[in-house]
Amino acid sequence: MLEQLEKLYQDAMAELEAVTSSEALREWDSRTLGQKGAVTLLLRGIGGLPKEERADFGKRANEVKLALAEAFAARETLVREHELARDLEEGQIDVTLPGRGRAVGGLHPSTQTLRELYHIWADMGFQVYRSRDVESDEMNFTLLNIPEHHPARDMWDTFHTTTPGVILRTHTSPGQVRAMRELGGDGSQPIRVILPGMCYRYEQVTTRSEMQFHQLEGLAIGRNIRMSDLKGTVTEFARRMFGANAAVRFRASYFPFTEPSMEIDVECFLCGGSGCRVCKYAGWLEIAGAGMVHPTVLRNGGYDPSQWSGFAFGMGPERMAMLKHGITDIRYFWGNDLRFLEQF
Ligand code: PHE
Numbered sequence: 001m002l003e004q005l006e007k008l009y010q011d012a013m014a015e016l017e018a019v020t021s022s023e024a025l026r027e028w029d030s031r032t033l034g035q036k037g038a039v040t041l042l043l044r045g046i047g048g049l050p051k052e053e054r055a056d057f058g059k060r061a062n063e064v065k066l067a068l069a070e071a072f073a074a075r076e077t078l079v080r081e082h083e084l085a086r087d088l089e090e091g092q093i094d095v096t097l098p099g100r101g102r103a104v105g106g107l108h109p110s111t112q113t114l115r116e117l118y119h120i121w122a123d124m125g126f127q128v129y130r131s132r133d134v135e136s137d138e139m140n141f142t143l144l145n146i147p148e149h150h151p152a153r154d155m156w157d158t159f160h161t162t163t164p165g166v167i168l169r170t171h172t173s174p175g176q177v178r179a180m181r182e183l184g185g186d187g188s189q190p191i192r193v194i195l196p197g198m199c200y201r202y203e204q205v206t207t208r209s210e211m212q213f214h215q216l217e218g219l220a221i222g223r224n225i226r227m228s229d230l231k232g233t234v235t236e237f238a239r240r241m242f243g244a245n246a247a248v249r250f251r252a253s254y255f256p257f258t259e260p261s262m263e264i265d266v267e268c269f270l271c272g273g274s275g276c277r278v279c280k281y282a283g284w285l286e287i288a289g290a291g292m293v294h295p296t297v298l299r300n301g302g303y304d305p306s307q308w309s310g311f312a313f314g315m316g317p318e319r320m321a322m323l324k325h326g327i328t329d330i331r332y333f334w335g336n337d338l339r340f341l342e343q344f
Helices: 002-018 022-032 038-048 051-090 109-123 151-155 174-183 227-242 295-300 317-325 330-334
Strands: 134-136 166-168 191-200 212-222 248-255 258-267 284-293 309-315
Touching: 002 022, 002 038, 002 051, 022 038, 022 051, 038 051, 109 191, 109 212, 109 227, 109 317, 174 191, 174 212, 174 295, 212 227, 212 284, 212 317, 212 330, 227 248, 227 258, 227 284, 227 309, 248 284, 258 309, 284 295, 284 317, 309 317, 317 330
Parallel strands: none
Antiparallel strands: 134 166, 191 212, 212 309, 248 258, 258 284, 284 309
16 A cells, blocks of 8 residues: 555656646646545555554655645646746737727817808907707797798798797897897997807708708997998908908898898809809809898897997808818718718
């Protein structure tokens, strides 16, 4: 049995030498030193030995056990270190690999255009006045000199809500009355504001018209504001927006809330007026509706039209973005197609 013990010792030590993983180490431990391990089993046989041999065998067996346990502990440390080193090696980052790009969001082309407009108008002394998207029929039409059943209402196809008299604004012009009432000090203060915002029209969606779009309204009220002020202001704006040489023209038109009314064109900045696809070979591009604030509207805003006058205009940021970037279909704006949006 003593020989068996020595052989077991030699074999176990040799096996331990070959162990390189903690898993194999655990196996070796239970196979050798565990409760059902080889050493335990051999020790159980001690009763079968002649009495005089038992003491020697027991002593040797304990030595072997201790030696194996020590060897195990030493091996365990070694294997751990080895495994840690391997983990670090495998987990290493290759710093020469190209980095993974992170997608960065951008501003919507409409927002970009609006901000450009805010800058220009701010430099020219206009403050932003924010009106509301959900409007009363009265503000959107009646107070703007468009009585109920008046045929001029057909100019704006309207989204109605389930509440009678509450609609989605079809243009930013109702903000004129709100601004006059809120900032005008009962008709005693001059006003110079722009009113940006989304407008809604119950319209057939085509390449040129959407159900929703931005407008940027302008309003100036003072004691001596004349048509020449409107012309000069808009011309200056066009130069800042489209370049120092931008030519502007004013065409007579009709809006119920301005008198006289006009439409404003800029000379096509793509072809310089000679005619191209963008301006439909007209040489001119329409950028805004405008006019002198109608006396009735001034009165509705709290001003005495015999003392006060003003001009107003309404321009379309999406149209301007389309012209500037050669966008051929307005539906791209709210289509949320990244292939479109990422170009800006
Ligand atoms: N509100 C008009 C429209 O939507 C534009 C406009 C604004 C015209 C201000 C004159 C003055 O068509």
